[in-house]
Amino acid sequence: MSTNNKNENVLQETLIVLFYFFLIALVVTAVSACGSSSQSNSPSQPVAVPDSQGGGAPLPEEQEDFTLVSEVILSATGATSASETYASIESVFGEGSIEAPDLFAGDHTSTPHILEETDSVVGPHFVFLAHRDDDFNKGDQSDRQRNEIKTYDKSDDEVLGFEGETMQFEWYFYVASDMSLTSKFSHFFQLKARNDSEDNSNGNDDQPVITLSAVEKDSSGKELQVRHSVGFNSDGSRTSDVYLVRANWSDIADEWVKVFVQATFAEEGHFIMQITRVGDGATIIDINETNIDMWRGVSDEDFIRPKWGIYRSTAEVNKLRQQEERVKFADFVIRKGTL
Incomplete structure (x- = not known):
């Protein structure tokens, strides 16, 4: 056989071997893409948590049919100064969207009340602080104290809910299991109305439409509650809140949980809330209320807005401990869509 023929055979065999290696690589890549999505729990990397569209309890049909129109995200960055943290919040929710005691004259101005920390579960996150004897309600020394962030009339329309x-x-x-509570209220999340009316013609904006709260019950200990309010009656008398769910505080305490809310803002609206533990994926709260009154507006300018943080009664101050209370939040997402 000539030298040229030998070289041609060697070349052909080499090309065949390379071709088979290429096919094997394609198969391995395809199997990896279709396989498990588990990730490392090493302290250097936050654990990946399934989003609201996957895992956990079966999803309501309305949630599955949600078509995204807009999405706004507020995430901590690990900032070490309060000024950076406050600036990042206001860059998303609008200037004046922070109601922290250190921002109001006559209140607890000597220390920042929203900090940032990082852990191995969710990564960078916000820490909201409350101090029993020092914090007030936007400078007002009343029977309650507030440290919240919100959207409001100076925020972009993408983070405000209008009728329909x-x-x-x-x-x-x-939240920590040893956080002190009272028989009054400690709100961590609210959906509040802006109602351009003083005559209670459609409830009013005094009472939140929805609250995620906690109380200390004398008989059963600490309780997590989701409440719904229809506001005041037309004669000015106050209505009672309706409990959509009452759960054990211990079901969420000392662990990160993910909260998902979907709301249709109408007189006969729709409200969904799911709370899922990050660690084991257990669903703690699963609410799906139809034909629920989720609207208080009387004009095109009215809207519903979210609030997060610590807003609590101090009427039973002796039940609150003097130690600083810490409540953590991470990765706020606000979406608008169609069903």
Whole structure:
């Protein structure tokens, strides 16, 4: 056989071997893409948590059919100064969207009340602080204290809910089992109305439409509650809140949970809330209320807005401990969409 023929055979065999290696590589890549999505829990990398569209309890049909129109995200960056943290919040929710005691004259101005920390579960997150003897309500020394962030009339329309709109809200949430509570209220999330009326013609904006709260019950200990209010009656008398769910505080305490809310803002609206533990994926709260009154507006200028943080009664101050309380939040997401 000539030297040229030998070289041609060697070349052909080499090309065949390379071709088979290429096919094997394609198969391995395809199997990896279709296989498990588990990730490392090493301290250097936050654990990946399934989003609201996957895992956990079966999803309501309305959630599955949600078509995204807009999405706004507020995430901590690990900033070490309060000025950076406050600036990042206001860059998303609008200037004046922070109601922290250190921002109001006559209140607890000597220390920042929203900090940033990082852990191995959710990564960078916000820490909201409350101090029993020092914090007030936007400078007002009343029977309550407030440290919240919100959207409001100076925020972009993408983070405000107008009549007939459907919105989703998502965030991660952490509370400690030893946090002190009273028989009054401690709110961590609110959907509040802006109602351009003083005559209670459609409720009013005094009472939140929805609250995620906690109380200390004398008989059963600490309780997590989701409440719904229809506002005041037309004669000015106050209505009672309706409990959509009452759960054990211990079901969420000392662990990160993910909260998902979907709301359609209408007189006969729709409200969904799911709270899922990050660690084991257990669903703690699963609410799906149809034909629920989710609207208080009387004009095209009215809207519903979210609030997060610590807003609590101090009427039973002796039940609150002097130690600084810390409530953590991460990765706020606000979406608008259609069903």
